[in-house]
Amino acid sequence: MTAPAFDTPLHIHHGDCIDYLAGLPGGCIDLVVTDPPYGIAYKTGHRTEPHRFAREIENDRDLSVVEAVVPHLYRLLKNDSACFMFCAWKRQDEVAEILAGGGFTVKNRIVWDKGTTTAGDLKGAFGYQYEVLMFATKGAPAIRGKRWPDVWRHMRVSADKLHHQNEKPVPLLEQAVLSMSDPGDTVLDPFMGSGSTGVACLNCGRDFVGCEIDPGYFGVARDRLDAESAQGRMFAGCF
Template identity: 30%
Template sequence: MSDEKPKAPNNRTLTLSPEEQQHYQAGLLNLAGPASAEMLGDRILHQDLFAVLDWLPQGWVDLLFLDPPYNLTKTFNQSSFRGRSLEDYQAWLGSWLPKLLGVLKPTASVYICGDWRSAAAIQILAEKYLIVRNRITWEREKGRGAKHNWKNCSEDIWFCTAGDRYTFNAEAVRLRRRVIAPYTDDHGNPKDWQKTEDGNYRLTYPSNLWTDLTVPFWSMPENTDHPTQKPEKLLAKIILASSQPGDMVFDPFLGSGTTAVVAKKLGRRYAGVELDLLYCCLAQKRLHLAEGDRQIQGYEEGVFWERNSSDRR
């Protein structure tokens, strides 16, 4: 809904008027029985994942992005998740993950998000049902300091595949880094870097440590009031690396729609499930806006830029 207080001039956080929510709600999908892959293509289901899990088709997903509630107590608009013991969290994951993996094609990739509280449970379940290829750690630079502990400013993403044949486009996710020590060869030519009017840069291949991401905040047009919204740039890295144009990207914990929006911007098909009506409608609005603006902050000219590189963040 729209905020009662007027927003600051530079506050670009997306909101919904009652009329917009009614409009976007009409485009949501609600299953009453088994669905086909064609039915789910480029649609958002406004339902509880666990109510529709048995109705999802088999073998139709090229890239599965999983961002389930982490093992901590958190409120998501009208719903909440309560932290539990590590053993109980692992049991919760195990109650739905194996069945959900039936949606995968044999060549599919899976990315599973978590933090240090959920790490052990995710690792155990992922290794049981998938091939774990790597664990990405990304710097989540927002957050409060702590006087009696280390500030928590990182999260993890497990990169897994369904089998030994899978997509990985390393060239598509190179990072442009500023050169601090511009070494040259014997003739004074740049050695593995490029001189530009904006400075000296080097293209580097992707690693499993991501320090170039900005968590969405009030001055960014992708920002919503969702409490755990992932950056579009983060999803762009994953989608470009682990899918091809036209592939199906599925997010069963869609939130405010980042996965679907980035998939659309990058020429992939998408499907998502989200329980909360407000977030579903925000996702629909973001998808509508993406029809006229395919820009992804921090991704330009086919490469990713370091955080705070000019206006690219």
């Protein structure tokens, strides 16, 4: 019998996800739910320091980190499993090509309807109210429970509750987790940011593996997951 890759329900790593994932054994992950850098050099409208969201996102100048991570995701996923990956609508075709080039079959471009528009170009463009969530598969996994339409409606996180400038709402992530995994499965987020996917996994009874390169956000995720865990610190071996 092969030894399990992870010895705790919550396993998080601070550092470059490419290096970390390269050291994991193939076929140890049941589902990927992740929100990588969009390749658009995003910077929040809060442009003056010392606002906590003033700095740019790591590795957000292009899609090179997505190109680098996709082969690892495919190798780590078990057969008949799935990957959910958020992306910018402006780069969705490129992301779909990267996923397909890595062996995945892109099944849906799910629309996350955020329920409200962002600022953007107030005079020259209509308000942006959605983001794209790629749904890609390795093999032929079955949807658990309800077969949802490809528009998922969840209000974005209010500004006063944000842990990260690009934070996704936990109920949205729970919908992905519940749709394509079973209780006790291991879910990977190699760009975990403030740990929202981990919170969704805790709520849904899944194990979680996360990685974050930014030391500040890693600390936020660690503390948040510790607080959310009913069993206290379950990732004593995090590093």
